[in-house]
Structure formats: structure tokens, C-alpha cells
Amino acid sequence: MTTRVRQARLDTDLDDVAELWGEYLRWANDQLDAEFGFRMDIEAALAANLADPSPFEPPDGRLLLAFDDTGAVGIACLQRLRPDTAEVKRMFVRPAARGCGVGKSLLDELVTAARSIGYDRVLLDSARFMDTAHAMYRSAGFTDIDPYPESAIPSELRHYWRFMELPLP
Numbered sequence: 001m002t003t004r005v006r007q008a009r010l011d012t013d014l015d016d017v018a019e020l021w022g023e024y025l026r027w028a029n030d031q032l033d034a035e036f037g038f039r040m041d042i043e044a045a046l047a048a049n050l051a052d053p054s055p056f057e058p059p060d061g062r063l064l065l066a067f068d069d070t071g072a073v074g075i076a077c078l079q080r081l082r083p084d085t086a087e088v089k090r091m092f093v094r095p096a097a098r099g100c101g102v103g104k105s106l107l108d109e110l111v112t113a114a115r116s117i118g119y120d121r122v123l124l125d126s127a128r129f130m131d132t133a134h135a136m137y138r139s140a141g142f143t144d145i146d147p148y149p150e151s152a153i154p155s156e157l158r159h160y161w162r163f164m165e166l167p168l169p
Contacts, residue, residue, distance in 0.1 A: 003073070003102050005109050008063040010053060016065060016072040018050055024075070024092035028127060035129045036160050045152075049090070055079040056089070062113045066093070066102045073097035076106035078113055081123065081150045086114045088124040091133070103136055111140065115168050122166045125151045134162060142166045 008017055025042035033039050049056075056063035056077040066074035074093040081087050088110055093102045114122050124142070126133055142164040147153070153161050 003066050003068050003097075003100065003105055005064055005066045005074075005105050007058070008065045008075075010057075010063075013065060013072075014050075017053070017063065017075065018046075020065075020072060020075040020092055020094075021049060021090055022046055023094070024090060027092075031129050032127060032160070035127075038157070040157075060117065061086070062110060064106055064109055066097075066106055068097060068100075068102075070096075074102045074106050076103075076110055078110045078122070080119075081148075084118075084120040086117070086119040086122050087150065088122060091124075091126075098132075103133070104140075107136065107140055111166065111168070120168055122168065123148050123150075123164065125153055125161050125163050128160055128162055130162075134164075137164050137166075140166065 010017070025046055029039050029042050053063060055061050056079055060080035062078040064076045065072050074097060076091040077089040078086050079089055091103065091106060093106070111122060124137065125147070145163050145165045147158045147161070147163050151158070151163065
């Protein structure tokens with residue numbers, strides 16, 4: 001299976017973006033409920049992101065889509081937190097495409113973009129149950145850190161999350 005990764009074109013790709021973001025947020029919310037017994041207001045987050053996806057667009061961000069022969073199978077975003085720091089957001093690969101290198105391709109493209117933009121480091125947060133994702137992030141050089149102030153995760157829920165950083169040489 002050949003996978004292609006490219007910057008989303010919001011004039012033609014918004015349906016794929018909305019579908020993948022929604023699928024990711026609903027899946028994550030179901031897992032949070034099963035693992036930790038709580039749910040987040042994902043519809044508000046989805047609506048806000050779709051109303052203004054500009055933080056994920058060039059020049060300071062990226063909104064990448066991965067495609068295979070079946071269509072869009074993955075998404076990953078990069079947004080500016082500070083002049084020297086970016087954050088990975090909404091990274092998701094559909095279950096049928098997992099294990100085929102789609103996530104690694106998306107992450108590699110985000111890191112390459114962060115370097116080319118001039119960021120010194122990339123941060124991310126992800127729920128503690130996302131062990132496979134954490135292994136992928138570690139293999140790319142990310143390490144665990146304390147929560148960072150710009151994380152959208154409410155402070156009372158941060159103990160359910162892992163926070164990571166990749167310094168960019």
C-alpha cells in the first residue's frame with residue numbers, strides 16, 4: 001500500500017479533515033471513558049478547530065493528510081505555541097491503516113516542517129492509553145516532560161496524559 005502525505009487544501013479537503021478529526025476525537029473520548037471514566041466536550045473542540053483551522057496552516061503550522069488507495073487514512077497537525085516552539089495536534093491514523101508506517105510518515109513530515117519553519121523544539125500531549133503512539137514518538141526522539149502551560153488539557157485532567165518534547169538541533 002502506497003501512502004502519500006501532503007498539506008491539506010481546505011478548499012477541497014475540509015470534508016476529509018472534519019471526518020478524520022471527528023473520528024479521532026470520538027475514538028479518544030470513548031477510550032477516555034473506558035480507561036478513566038470521564039468524557040470531554042469533543043464537539044466544542046471539533047467545532048472550534050473547523051471554524052478556524054488557521055493555526056494549522058503555513059507559514060507557522062501544518063495540517064497534513066495521508067492518503068492511500070482508499071482515500072484519506074491519517075491526519076496530523078502542527079501549530080505554533082511560541083516563536084521557538086511548535087506543538088503536534090490531532091494526530092490520528094485510521095485503524096485499517098495502522099502498522100503500515102502512516103503515523104511515522106506524518107510525524108516525519110511534521111518534524112521536517114518544524115525544522116524548516118525554524119522552531120527549536122516540538123511538544124505534544126497524548127492520553128496515557130496511547131502506548132503505540134508513545135513508542136513511535138520515542139523512536140523519533142521525543143522524551144517525557146512535565147506538562148507545559150499551553151497544553152489544552154485542563155489541569156485537573158493532566159495526570160491522565162503524557163507530555164513529550166523533541167528538541168530540534
